[in-house]
Amino acid sequence: MSLLRVRGLDKRFGGVHAVRDLSFDVHPQTIKALIGPNGAGKSTVFNLLTGFERPDSGSATFADAELIGLRPHEVVRRGVVRTFQESRLFDSMTVEENVLAGMHLRLRASMLGAAVRAPRVRAEEREARVEAAHVMRMLGIERHAHRKAGDLPHGLRRVVEVARALAARPKLLLLDEPAAGLDGRETEDLADALLRIRDTGVTLLIVEHDMGLVMEVSDEIVVIDQGRKIAEGPPLLIQKDPAVLEAYLGEVGDRV
Amino acid sequence: MSMSSADVLQFVASGLQNGAIYALMALGFTLVFASTGIINFAQGEFFMLGGMLAAAGMAAGVPLGVSVLAAVAATTLVGCLVERLALRPARSAGGLALVIITIGCSMLIKSGARHLFGPDERALPAFTAGEPLSVGGALIEPQAVWVLVLALAAAVGLTVLYRWTKMGLAMRACSISHDAARIVGVDTARVVMLSFGLAGALGALAGAVVAPITQTAYDVGARMGLKGFAAALLGGLGDPVGAIVGGFVLGLLESGAVAVVSGTYKDAVALVVLLVVLVLRPQGILGRHLGEKL
Amino acid sequence: MSRSGARWGAALVVAALLAGAVAGCGAKEGGGSDAGSGTTQKEPYRVGVVVSLTGTYAGLGIPEKKAIELQRDAINANGGVNGHPIEVIFEDDATDPAKAAAAASKLIEQDGVLAIIGATGTAQTMAMRAEVQRAGVPQVSMAGGSVITDQLDPLVFQTPWPNRIVVPFVLKAMARKGLTKVAVISDSGGYGKDGHAIIVKEAPAAGVTIVADETFNPGDTDMSSQLTKIRAAKPDAVLMWNAGKEAALIAKGMKQLGMTQPLFGGPGNGRKEFIQGAGDGAEGFRFAAGKILVPSAYGTDTEAYKVATEFIDSYTAKYGESPDIFAGHAYDAFLIVVDALKRIEGDATPAKLRDAIEQTKGLVGVGGTFTYSPQDHNGLTESELVLYRVENGAWVLDEQ
Ligand SMILES: Nc1ncnc2c1ncn2[C@@H]1O[C@H](COP(=O)(O)OP(=O)(O)OP(=O)(O)O)[C@@H](O)[C@H]1O
Ligand SMILES: [Mg+2]
Numbered sequence: 001m002s003l004l005r006v007r008g009l010d011k012r013f014g015g016v017h018a019v020r021d022l023s024f025d026v027h028p029q030t031i032k033a034l035i036g037p038n039g040a041g042k043s044t045v046f047n048l049l050t051g052f053e054r055p056d057s058g059s060a061t062f063a064d065a066e067l068i069g070l071r072p073h074e075v076v077r078r079g080v081v082r083t084f085q086e087s088r089l090f091d092s093m094t095v096e097e098n099v100l101a102g103m104h105l106r107l108r109a110s111m112l113g114a115a116v117r118a119p120r121v122r123a124e125e126r127e128a129r130v131e132a133a134h135v136m137r138m139l140g141i142e143r144h145a146h147r148k149a150g151d152l153p154h155g156l157r158r159v160v161e162v163a164r165a166l167a168a169r170p171k172l173l174l175l176d177e178p179a180a181g182l183d184g185r186e187t188e189d190l191a192d193a194l195l196r197i198r199d200t201g202v203t204l205l206i207v208e209h210d211m212g213l214v215m216e217v218s219d220e221i222v223v224i225d226q227g228r229k230i231a232e233g234p235p236l237l238i239q240k241d242p243a244v245l246e247a248y249l250g251e252v253g254d255r256v
Numbered sequence: 257m258s259m260s261s262a263d264v265l266q267f268v269a270s271g272l273q274n275g276a277i278y279a280l281m282a283l284g285f286t287l288v289f290a291s292t293g294i295i296n297f298a299q300g301e302f303f304m305l306g307g308m309l310a311a312a313g314m315a316a317g318v319p320l321g322v323s324v325l326a327a328v329a330a331t332t333l334v335g336c337l338v339e340r341l342a343l344r345p346a347r348s349a350g351g352l353a354l355v356i357i358t359i360g361c362s363m364l365i366k367s368g369a370r371h372l373f374g375p376d377e378r379a380l381p382a383f384t385a386g387e388p389l390s391v392g393g394a395l396i397e398p399q400a401v402w403v404l405v406l407a408l409a410a411a412v413g414l415t416v417l418y419r420w421t422k423m424g425l426a427m428r429a430c431s432i433s434h435d436a437a438r439i440v441g442v443d444t445a446r447v448v449m450l451s452f453g454l455a456g457a458l459g460a461l462a463g464a465v466v467a468p469i470t471q472t473a474y475d476v477g478a479r480m481g482l483k484g485f486a487a488a489l490l491g492g493l494g495d496p497v498g499a500i501v502g503g504f505v506l507g508l509l510e511s512g513a514v515a516v517v518s519g520t521y522k523d524a525v526a527l528v529v530l531l532v533v534l535v536l537r538p539q540g541i542l543g544r545h546l547g548e549k550l
Numbered sequence: 551m552s553r554s555g556a557r558w559g560a561a562l563v564v565a566a567l568l569a570g571a572v573a574g575c576g577a578k579e580g581g582g583s584d585a586g587s588g589t590t591q592k593e594p595y596r597v598g599v600v601v602s603l604t605g606t607y608a609g610l611g612i613p614e615k616k617a618i619e620l621q622r623d624a625i626n627a628n629g630g631v632n633g634h635p636i637e638v639i640f641e642d643d644a645t646d647p648a649k650a651a652a653a654a655s656k657l658i659e660q661d662g663v664l665a666i667i668g669a670t671g672t673a674q675t676m677a678m679r680a681e682v683q684r685a686g687v688p689q690v691s692m693a694g695g696s697v698i699t700d701q702l703d704p705l706v707f708q709t710p711w712p713n714r715i716v717v718p719f720v721l722k723a724m725a726r727k728g729l730t731k732v733a734v735i736s737d738s739g740g741y742g743k744d745g746h747a748i749i750v751k752e753a754p755a756a757g758v759t760i761v762a763d764e765t766f767n768p769g770d771t772d773m774s775s776q777l778t779k780i781r782a783a784k785p786d787a788v789l790m791w792n793a794g795k796e797a798a799l800i801a802k803g804m805k806q807l808g809m810t811q812p813l814f815g816g817p818g819n820g821r822k823e824f825i826q827g828a829g830d831g832a833e834g835f836r837f838a839a840g841k842i843l844v845p846s847a848y849g850t851d852t853e854a855y856k857v858a859t860e861f862i863d864s865y866t867a868k869y870g871e872s873p874d875i876f877a878g879h880a881y882d883a884f885l886i887v888v889d890a891l892k893r894i895e896g897d898a899t900p901a902k903l904r905d906a907i908e909q910t911k912g913l914v915g916v917g918g919t920f921t922y923s924p925q926d927h928n929g930l931t932e933s934e935l936v937l938y939r940v941e942n943g944a945w946v947l948d949e950q
Contacts, residue, residue, distance in 0.1 A: 090432045395806060473795065476771065519766040520765045
């Protein structure tokens with residue numbers, strides 16, 4: 001049984017065939033990595049799955065419901081939350097406010113209720129802060145809670161974005177290059193965090209160029225090149241796959 | 257000629273009355289700018305529609321209160337339609353093209369009103385009858401009190417909406433980054449439409465509440481649009497509190513210009529403010545940095 | 551959209567708006583050719599009309615257009631002038647002098663009109679002068695600025711009572727009532743400016759002192775600051791000089807500021823919309839205008855009474871509302887052109903028409919009896935004027 005079932009996804013941008021007849025599955029509570037050389041179409045797959053782009057054909061079933069055709073916020077409400085390769089934070093807000101924003105738009109009660117129907121809503125608000133603190137701790141950014149997101153270095157911004165996504169309590173988390181801009185130590189911490197996230201019951205699909213991280217955390221890998229799937233399987237097999245080595249040759253082959 | 261303190265107060269009262277109207281208009285500009293990054297030049301026509309539709313309602317025998325509410329509601333709808341029918345389909349065309357589309361919409365609304373209501377000015381009765389109130393010697397007509405009270409109520413309501421409701425949070429999120437708002441689950445298209453609707457409501461409210469004092473006509477939108485835009489710019493586009501302050505400052509400046517110099521220069525105040533702010537302080541007097549939009 | 555993009559967009563649009571504001575705002579309403587309904591074999595006489603159908607003076611220009619259409623149809627139904635039907639081409643100047651000049655140029659170059667009636671406003675009328683001079687086409691203006699016929703041009707004629715006649719009439723009436731300390735409020739447009747200059751010049755002769763002198767811009771919606779200054783000057787009376795919709799705001803504003811001084815004005819305020827807009831504030835307002843508003847002032851046995859009542863009746867029958875003084879000015883302008891055309895021998899040319907117009911003698915219109923001469927292109931005197939007062943929302947003759 002798969003949580004996300006992608007079938008025959010296809011997308012052209014003018015002359016560029018960015019995604020070609022792509023099919024793969026993501027199983028519940030696993031980490032799947034989507035890898036491929038630059039321009040392979042990885043981010044486009046994310047865009048297609050989350051309603052930022054429409055595919056020319058194909059389907060993506062998430063927990064038995066179709067994602068294709070939904071608008072971005074509807075995808076989020078179904079429990080599929082993504083991050084961007086270029087982080088999109090609320091720069092004028094603090095890190096904590098960013099994380100709370102991920103949560104608030106999910107909460108049933110409006111904050112106006114805090115003034116009117118006090119107890120229940122206040123409790124919800126308190127819980128939200130506790131949960132935000134928890135999420136930030138999990139990703140090791142709690143000491144930055146009160147810094148303005150716009151002032152953070154590149155690497156840290158991506159982690160905040162992961163935290164905000166997580167705060168939305170996703171069932172499926174799509175992370176586009178979460179380790180870009182992190183140093184070795186921070187990447188290690190992120191790897192630990194991703195595994196812990198998975199262990200809380202969240203399913204992850206990550207796009208990542210850092211092969212060390214990919215090999216460490218993934219349960220399964222799907223490799224695409226020029227929009228086409230060229231390999232799929234557990235990390236150990238993918239590492240030895242001739243098609244994969246070929247695709248990466250002269251690019252990041254030495255990192256595989 | 258000597259000015260008594262009552263006269264000075266009278267200038268202040270006049271400045272506040274106009275300022276309240278400018279503030280509502282500036283709020284309309286600012287809400288749309290915050291959620292879309294564009295300047296909606298149909299805002300002045302929302303003002304015109306508020307007054308003209310209310311006057312048309314009255315002429316058709318509908319009671320005043322109902323006419324005004326219906327005018328505000330109808331203009332809210334017009335605001336939503338401008339976004340939905342004219343702007344959304346052209347969203348990918350980019351900011352300047354969208355701004356030009358709003359100018360087109362304003363021309364369309366204006367000529368529509370001209371054909372529907374004719375060229376003559378229309379009068380609207382005061383919301384409540386009564387003699388002018390004396391405040392420290394300054395005489396303030398009851399309708400001016402309506403103007404101030406409704407403008408303040410709208411400002412407070414909007415602040416509550418913006419700060420403490422989920423929709424307000426969504427609007428603030430959109431004002432920073434549409435993509436960021438989308439990935440936390442905000443329906444940005446709805447927020448944008450709603451901000452146009454709110455801008456329509458604010459403009460119409462301003463137009464209807466001031467019509468008993470100033471009369472209205474199909475062509476009053478452009479001038480008021482210019483004033484509201486100047487006030488919004490003065491307050492730092494995109495900042496609701498700034499818009500309100502900007503509106504009152506502009507009203508008082510105008511009143512001061514008439515008192516000290518001459519009525520001929522009153523309209524020049526808004527133009528000077530526009531140019532000075534655009535050239536010297538593009539972020540306005542209360543400006544803050546705005547994130548990427550759309 | 552990026553912030554700098556937004557800023558550039560803003561700057562651009564501001565520039566466009568400034569240009570629009572300076573030019574007077576207002577979309578051009580399609581001018582158009584309206585051929586008469588008459589069916590005569592002869593070539594039609596073409597007459598151009600430039601009126602303000604939009605903008606501040608729309609409320610004046612629209613009745614003007616209606617009056618001319620009414621007369622055109624009546625004349626064409628009766629076989630036209632000398633067997634020629636009259637074709638009238640209307641252009642809207644949007645209360646914008648630049649557009650008035652462009653309209654005159656279009657009428658001359660493209661339509662080859664024999665004469666131009668217009669414009670509605672003084673500034674618009676003056677802006678057309680260079681065009682009519684270049685082409686030698688006569689112009690009959692419906693605006694009341696003195697400058698139009700003070701700066702005498704062989705080609706330019708005028709139907710309303712100009713400010714140089716009306717202003718002294720009003721000032722003398724005020725002085726007769728013992729109202730000698732007068733505050734003036736006038737608009738900064740052509741008509742207001744023209745009247746203002748004459749008020750300042752004529753006040754001493756009439757025994758009137760100006761104690762406050764305020765201005766406003768056409769389209770202004772709030773006069774309270776100007777009125778506050780006037781109130782502080784404690785005048786006996788207030789004299790406003792403008793022809794637009796702002797008059798109602800002045801009358802209302804005075805009432806709201808607790809000012810009980812009598813308010814006076816000129817013919818430009820003889821509009822029903824003024825009374826509707828000003829409500830109670832209009833009560834007691836006095837203004838000078840011709841006798842068309844209450845034709846019995848002519849004396850019911852006069853030719854003038856007959857002409858005026860006939861016009862009023864046919865206008866009311868067609869449009870369901872009685873004509874105002876502006877419709878009257880347009881009626882007179884058209885009448886003057888038609889009367890002159892009738893007197894032309896041979897083919898009509900603009901030059902012959904100009905000469906014929908200048909020879910207009912004792913022509914009874916609704917605004918007065920016109921007699922032009924090479925020195926006088928207005929042909930009216932103070933005797934055409936009466937003082938009106940608003941009472942119970944209607945115009946009545948003010949007892950002298
Ligand atoms: N909106 C778009 N319009 C046109 N072409 C696009 C668009 N988005 C992506 N592409 C093209 O599609 C192809 C795939 O791009 P995509 O961003 O999905 O690659 P990627 O695998 O994420 O690469 P990277 O590792 O560099 O992030 C590229 O050739 C890209 O130029
Ligand atoms: Mg990518």
